[in-house]
Amino acid sequence: MLALELYRSVGRYLAARAVGERLPGLVAGPLAPLRLVNREEPSLPGEGWARVQPRLAGVCGSDLATIAGQVSFYFSPLVSMPFVPGHEVVGELYESAGDIPAGTRVVLEPVLSCAARGLELCPSCAARLTGRCDRVTAGHVAPGLQTGYCSDTGGGWGTMLVAHRSQLHPVPDPLPDDRAVLVEPLACAIHAVMRGRVETGARVFVVGAGAVGLLTLLALREFTAAGQVIVSAKHKGQAEWARRLGATDVVGPDRATAIIRRSTAAHRLWPERGGSYLLGGVDVAFECVGSSASLDQCLRATRAGGRVVLAGMPAAGADLAPVWFRELEVVGAYATGTELTESGPASTFDLAMDMAAEAPLDGMVGATYPLARWREALDHAFAAGRLGTVKVAFSPGSSI
Numbered sequence: 001m002l003a004l005e006l007y008r009s010v011g012r013y014l015a016a017r018a019v020g021e022r023l024p025g026l027v028a029g030p031l032a033p034l035r036l037v038n039r040e041e042p043s044l045p046g047e048g049w050a051r052v053q054p055r056l057a058g059v060c061g062s063d064l065a066t067i068a069g070q071v072s073f074y075f076s077p078l079v080s081m082p083f084v085p086g087h088e089v090v091g092e093l094y095e096s097a098g099d100i101p102a103g104t105r106v107v108l109e110p111v112l113s114c115a116a117r118g119l120e121l122c123p124s125c126a127a128r129l130t131g132r133c134d135r136v137t138a139g140h141v142a143p144g145l146q147t148g149y150c151s152d153t154g155g156g157w158g159t160m161l162v163a164h165r166s167q168l169h170p171v172p173d174p175l176p177d178d179r180a181v182l183v184e185p186l187a188c189a190i191h192a193v194m195r196g197r198v199e200t201g202a203r204v205f206v207v208g209a210g211a212v213g214l215l216t217l218l219a220l221r222e223f224t225a226a227g228q229v230i231v232s233a234k235h236k237g238q239a240e241w242a243r244r245l246g247a248t249d250v251v252g253p254d255r256a257t258a259i260i261r262r263s264t265a266a267h268r269l270w271p272e273r274g275g276s277y278l279l280g281g282v283d284v285a286f287e288c289v290g291s292s293a294s295l296d297q298c299l300r301a302t303r304a305g306g307r308v309v310l311a312g313m314p315a316a317g318a319d320l321a322p323v324w325f326r327e328l329e330v331v332g333a334y335a336t337g338t339e340l341t342e343s344g345p346a347s348t349f350d351l352a353m354d355m356a357a358e359a360p361l362d363g364m365v366g367a368t369y370p371l372a373r374w375r376e377a378l379d380h381a382f383a384a385g386r387l388g389t390v391k392v393a394f395s396p397g398s399s400i
Helices: 011-019 061-067 073-078 183-196 211-223 236-244 257-265 292-300 321-325 349-356 372-381
Strands: 001-008 034-038 049-060 090-092 107-108 159-165 169-171 204-207 229-232 249-251 266-271 278-279 282-287 302-310 330-331 338-342 344-349 367-369 392-395
Touching: 001 282, 001 372, 011 090, 034 372, 049 107, 049 330, 049 367, 073 367, 090 183, 107 159, 169 266, 183 204, 183 211, 183 302, 183 338, 183 349, 204 211, 204 292, 204 372, 211 229, 229 257, 236 249, 249 257, 257 266, 257 278, 257 292, 278 292, 282 292, 292 302, 292 321, 338 349, 344 349, 344 372, 367 372, 372 392
Parallel strands: 204 229, 204 282, 229 249, 282 302, 302 330, 367 392
Antiparallel strands: 001 034, 049 090, 049 159, 049 392, 090 107, 107 169, 266 278, 338 344
């Protein structure tokens, strides 16, 4: 099968880490620890598994961070290499998977939890909180916190992957592929919003208006009664999307603290070194970029006793003094989960699938590429915000 394979290369990793943020074009080019290969199709690990042919596979910010060498070494025992990236996937079942017949379009829930690994359910999996699974390195599958980070399963950036029935969600016929491929990141955004416990009328700050930030904004407006929602958007196209999806105020990163100060009547202070911060501020902030600067801004703009939700993959280097001094609650939001809604417990995947049918997602997938044009695709993805694109995706079965 044809696939993009990420492999271990210390030299390319160090080079990408050194220049990736300044010269992302080099990471999409000669420094990328990626190669387009013909490799054996992954074998079925056990009962309940089936092959899936990806139709579209999104390029996620975590994928780009991995390629650019910006991911914490904390994750190194949780992956197995070489692996085929791609965890935002809509595909077609090559053979039946339990009660889902062959030929059905499915969306992948990528976490490789106890059920997929043939293990007795850990407490988190038994509670339907599979993102917290304690056994993502055990069982009859190689270590991998998700499909797309596991050497045994393949990933969406290839023409075939294998998935367990517990990971598969049938796609309704009317839902087109370019909406279905957004179900997984939308489910993650819904989970993040639920983790934020946003109260009625709360002032909310969303830092970042890429795919994560925009889908978080969409989930905020759908599932909470938040009041003012301030979105920090770096680029013009991102700002336009944020306004369209219900932001109260859209500002550039350099103006966000000033806007929050005025709208919350907070007191702004300037330390001898580092950025300014507020005494006062928003009730809840969502960090949706995954950079130390954006986390730092969230921590410095949230009121005492407020909550900061890490929706983006976190980076090292933020100053944690505000967490201590302002008694902030910092909350992680990884993958998806089961949330308590007005009608009872519900999977965020099910909520996202329903929401994807009606939400204003048209045009959010701004470009698709065949695997053969992978360097062009990644170059586009690294520059997506500047180019006005929200999501770039691979079309693995396409040749053009």
